[in-house]
Amino acid sequence: MAYYHFGDVVRLGTLCRNSKYIPIAIFSGVNHHLQPVVFGCALIVDDSEASFAWLFEKWLEAMPVGPPVSLVLEFNQEMAAAATKILPDTHCTFCEKHILGTVREELGSLYPEPELDHFITDLRKCIDCCRLEESFESCWDSVIRKYGFRNNELLQSLYEIRRQWAPAYTRKVFCARNLLPQSCQNLENVIEKHFSSKTQLWVAVQQLGQAVCNFYEKETQADYLTTFQMATVRTASPLEKQASSIFTRSIFEKFQDQFAESFGYHADRLEDDMLHKYRVTVSEGDEEAHTVSFNPEKKTVGCSCCLFESCGILCRHALRVFIIEGVRALPKAYILKRWTKHAKSIATVDDYIDLRGCRDDPSTTMYNDLHCDAIKCAKEGSASSELYSVAKEALHKALDEVVTLRKIRDQQNLQSCKRPIKKSAKGKDSDHSTIISSTRSASKNSLLEIDDIT
Secondary structure: OHHHHHOOEEEEEEEOOOOOOOOEEEEEEEOOOOOEEEEEEEEOOOOOHHHHHHHHHHHHHHOOOOOOOEEEEOOOHHHHHHHHHHOOOOEEEEOHHHHHHHHHHHHOOOOOHHHHHHHHHHHHHHHHHOOOHHHHHHHHHHHHHHHOOOOOHHHHHHHHOHHHOOHHHHOOOOOOOOOOOOOOHHHHHHHHHHOOOOOOHHHHHHHHHHHHHHHHHHHHHHHHHHHHOOOOOOOOOHHHHHHHHHEOHHHHHHHHHHHHHHOOOEEEEOOOOOOEEEEEEOOOOOOOOEEEEEEOOOOEEEEOOOHHHHHOOOOHHHHHHHHHHOOOOOOHHHOEHHHEOOOOOOOOOOOOEOOOOOOOOOHHHHHHHHHHHHHHHHHHHOOOHHHHHHHHHHHHHHHHHHHHHHHHHHHHHHHHHOOOOOOOOOOOHHHHHHHHHHHHHHHHHHHHHHHHHO
């Protein structure tokens, strides 16, 4: 169910400390509270392309919802090759942090620490601050020349595959950049402690399951706080008030920061036709500018920084234009369901935007989820007679409530079928009489069948 709601962006990482440990792959993501969520783990023989291909195939079998929108990978060419082959419709990118870690590790033995630290700092600025392809390429070349790394094979190979990891090229694809947790520390601690040749496998898996449960307990706590504690707004703007009522507290804080900073930006109207175009800067004459296009009829907006496309949160530049254009409510197109308080509600799917579009009926996923809970209840309840009685009573009570509610829903549906159809024109009375008679007959037979079942 977690993958159903938050599986649009997935991070795949592996842990293999040394020869004593079994290679473990972890599928994780981020929930609507910006907390890490673990979708699943796998033990693999090695880190070959064949092993990763098998892993992705089994993952798709286990998750009937389908592949994610984007997949963030370690800097591993075998992993990327397998992902491209098995998940052709998923946008695969390399993790920036893992790339910088690889650079530091490779160059650490060749260059002194102070110089390497300065190089990594400048390289990070180049990656994070250059949002356009031309500026990134120019900045990259400048940094490489400055430190004399033009002939370094690793840096050359990274530049060749820059479209797979640099934000300047991936900014238009949703990957929750800067929002996706880099690691699941508690889970890694459990793996470090238990997944070795000294621990029986069933014990290790049990400890791993407990660690995963802890993540969901924290999510439940955050759900409670979001539901019963109202967020504090800084302005009287209806946009901010609406956002505080829709988004979770963590996401609203991100939105609120962008909204507050938008008041410090200056927007110059450019010549245009159908669209209203603006040049948005921090102050007049500032060289760093973003172009924002606004459609007054559809109330749609697009910014060259592509923050919404990559993270699902409107940027300060777009919000500035919204204020100028008098937009007083967030359009539906800019409310991602996965960031709202109703992210886990299936009933509100039509009220917000879902990046994976219309998916299959989640009844199979819900069945599997309930089945797992029932198995857990049976396992814990069979430990003693007292626990058995408690579990048995709870299951019967839950089943009675489900059956009762189901009957009420069925009766309501039958009552709606019994409503008479109004005559719309003369000469068609006989046809309508036949329809009404048939409907009443069908409803009566259905009621008799329900009574017989009862």
